[in-house]
Amino acid sequence: MCIKIIIICLVLVCFWYYLFLKKKKELKRISVELNISVEQINKICESILQEFKKYDARVICNWGGFDTTETLNVCSRLRFSKRIDIKSTWIKKLLDKKEYWEIAFLHTIGHELGHKDKEPIFSILHTKKGRFRNWVRECRADFYGLQFVQKEYAFTRNEVLKAIELKIDYNAPDEYAKQKSDFIHPNWNLRFQLLSDYRNFNQDAIRYIAKEVGITDEKYIKKMIRTAEL
Incomplete structure (x- = not known):
């Protein structure tokens, strides 16, 4: 038992030292x-x-x-x-030092704060409902971030949208990348369209996501509206 504990401790120390050197480099x-x-x-x-x-x-x-x-x-x-x-x-x-990169950064932090704000639980089930739930989480965080920057830093909605578009163009420089979705994240085009078309993350925005995913279960859609509306 003592040997096992020593080995585990050595592994942890080596891993910590590896991260230390990586950070320094x-x-x-x-x-x-x-x-x-x-x-x-x-x-x-x-x-x-x-x-x-x-x-x-x-x-x-x-x-x-x-x-x-x-x-x-x-x-x-x-x-x-x-x-x-x-x-x-x-x-x-x-x-x-460009203002819009600062706004983009503030929105990104706001997005992550949104993930800590009583959002629906992440789904590991690779089903349509699982995808719908995860897409709702991401889009909800986008709206949370937008409202965060408007409220806390007094930037206008249009300024935040312009900053988000700047970040999207950097992360997804071509149309193929902008249209690429996965199980967790809807594509950038969809996310930006929602932010542009809806003032709040309300039932209309959530129903739009349901339509994109192909969810028709009204009971489940209403459940997501109750747990995710901002």
Whole structure:
């Protein structure tokens, strides 16, 4: 038993050290690429952390992640966790000093806060109902983020929509990428159309998603409306 415990501890220590080295290497890479010091990057990350503490969130710059793509992703982890991880690619955009990238970032954080706001539980069932539930979650978070930026940072709805469109064009630079959906996420075109056409995430928006997925079970649709409306 003692040997097993020692082995487990060694594995955990090695894994922690691997992440430490990965983070250090990534920070150095970003520092060289952006021509700023590691200290400056850490200051930016600290300011981000402090900014969102008032919303009971811990927004962390995660340089040890395994997503090596250039997409502007954020991960909110489990609902009960306060932590939200952002990728290094966001630092480049925030250093750009262009207002719309700042708004896009604020909306992205708002989206993740929406995932912690009593949304329907994620479905692991690969059925139409499971897809419908997961698409409702993502679109609801989009609307939550839009309302968050309007309320907390006083940007207009049109300004937020323009910023979201900017992020979409970056993450999905061609029409094929914009039309690509999966079990968890509806395609970008659908998400943006909903934000453009509906002022709130109400029953009309949810019924639109149901139609896109092919859900006709009225009882289930009404259940989703009760649990997901904003």
